[in-house]
Amino acid sequence: xxxxxxxxxxxxxxxxxxxxxxxxxxxxxxxxxxxxxxxxxxxxxxxxxxxxxxxxxxxxxxxxxxxxxxxxxxxxxxxxxxxxxxxxxxxxxxxxxxxxxxxxxxxxxxxxxxxxxxxxxxxxxxxxxxxxxxxxxxxxxxxxxxxxxxxxxxxxxxxxxxxxxxxxxxxxxxxxxxxxxxxxxxxxxxxxxxxxxxxxxxxxxxxxxxxxxxxxxxxxxxxxxxxxxxxxxxxxxxxxxxxxxxxxxxxxxxxxxxxxxxxxxxxxxxxxxxxxxxxxxxxxxxxxxxxxxxxxxxxxxxxxxxxxxxxxxxxxxxxxxxxxxxxxxxxxxxxxxxxxxxxxxxxxxxxxxxxxxxxxxxxxxxxxxxxxxxxxxxxxxxxxxxxxxx
Ligand SMILES: Cc1cc2nc3c(=O)[nH]c(=O)nc-3n(C[C@H](O)[C@H](O)[C@H](O)COP(=O)(O)OP(=O)(O)OC[C@H]3O[C@@H](n4cnc5c(N)ncnc54)[C@H](O)[C@@H]3O)c2cc1C
Numbered sequence: 001x002x003x004x005x006x007x008x009x010x011x012x013x014x015x016x017x018x019x020x021x022x023x024x025x026x027x028x029x030x031x032x033x034x035x036x037x038x039x040x041x042x043x044x045x046x047x048x049x050x051x052x053x054x055x056x057x058x059x060x061x062x063x064x065x066x067x068x069x070x071x072x073x074x075x076x077x078x079x080x081x082x083x084x085x086x087x088x089x090x091x092x093x094x095x096x097x098x099x100x101x102x103x104x105x106x107x108x109x110x111x112x113x114x115x116x117x118x119x120x121x122x123x124x125x126x127x128x129x130x131x132x133x134x135x136x137x138x139x140x141x142x143x144x145x146x147x148x149x150x151x152x153x154x155x156x157x158x159x160x161x162x163x164x165x166x167x168x169x170x171x172x173x174x175x176x177x178x179x180x181x182x183x184x185x186x187x188x189x190x191x192x193x194x195x196x197x198x199x200x201x202x203x204x205x206x207x208x209x210x211x212x213x214x215x216x217x218x219x220x221x222x223x224x225x226x227x228x229x230x231x232x233x234x235x236x237x238x239x240x241x242x243x244x245x246x247x248x249x250x251x252x253x254x255x256x257x258x259x260x261x262x263x264x265x266x267x268x269x270x271x272x273x274x275x276x277x278x279x280x281x282x283x284x285x286x287x288x289x290x291x292x293x294x295x296x297x298x299x300x301x302x303x304x305x306x307x308x309x310x311x312x313x314x315x316x317x318x319x320x321x322x323x324x325x326x327x328x329x330x331x332x333x334x335x336x337x338x339x340x341x342x343x344x345x346x347x348x349x350x351x352x353x354x355x356x357x358x359x360x361x362x363x364x365x366x367x368x369x370x371x372x373x374x375x376x377x378x379x380x381x382x383x384x385x386x387x388x389x390x
Pocket of ligand 1 (some may be wrong): 028036050062066067069073084126128131133134136139143174189356
């Protein structure tokens, strides 16, 4: 079967070497899987051939962008990993319409760097923006640092070209886009997308607010959100703040796309953002490698953030949209306790990282029903991401 796989593509587009398979056997979630082979399609036709081969052989394919996912979505389970790294064309930029056509493997920062001269950018910025790919961001419906102003990836997708599990190429637009955006690759491999863009901000400024008391901080949020130029509202709890040398307080990092913030010096602004963005790596080094992503409704934030602080769990995240990242040791029994509290409070257990392999045991009946309907329509032989989500 692997001989036939090798005959579908050029020799440098397929690897069954052990070191490659080991490197692709997990994503940033650290959930370990098993990889049979890695392939690097260069065209849509390559992906079509791969889907047909998988349907015939019964071996499943796992689409992979940069592998920064934190739920095992790109972790193979005795599968062939389809790396989008050679699908990196950026074709058409329509400045009037503020749209760009890109292939799935383009990393976000590379896209935004290329758009800079046109004064436009894609404003969905996950913490992993240096490497996360457009395909991975659409598949997970990524949110991130500016979600309070710009929302999630699905808001910025005009249409998506997908190779489905039958090997058909489909263009999904309008309401059909939601059959792939946020479905973590279970309906097929995204190969290209037309994205909407917005103007780069002319100015940026920041305010850092620190609070001894959580309730007093939370009481400020609605007022702060009334500023139409608000572009980020990040929270860092006292246990996380000390990791970047900030005071051990409940801290809000607030960014505006004008001069309303107290800090206006671009160098100072970038030092503060670098501190915030270094938190994930610092907490991993400090022994908290597991990142969760509950989305907590405003009325439950005092109770849940207070509980996390009392448990000495470091937390940071996008409080402007209620998505927080408490950090844990692997298998910490307080993780299910957290999600129990979040569910009771009417929050979401998958704020922005997706379900992948990690959270499928918490899949609701409604999600399972939608999953089965989509699989029947787009991927009846379970060619793509078998065993994920549900
Ligand atoms: C330090 C750090 C910070 C992060 N911060 C954020 C954040 O602020 N906001 C946020 O939303 N996420 C965040 N994440 C999670 C992750 O970066 C995002 O989910 C990102 O969108 C994944 O992109 P990727 O290219 O790495 O995808 P992968 O990890 O490679 O894949 C993710 C999922 O998408 C599927 N997929 C990938 N490419 C395709 C494709 N072409 N077609 C179909 N399916 C595909 C995979 O099968 C998998 O299920 C963070 C991760 C890290 C490590």
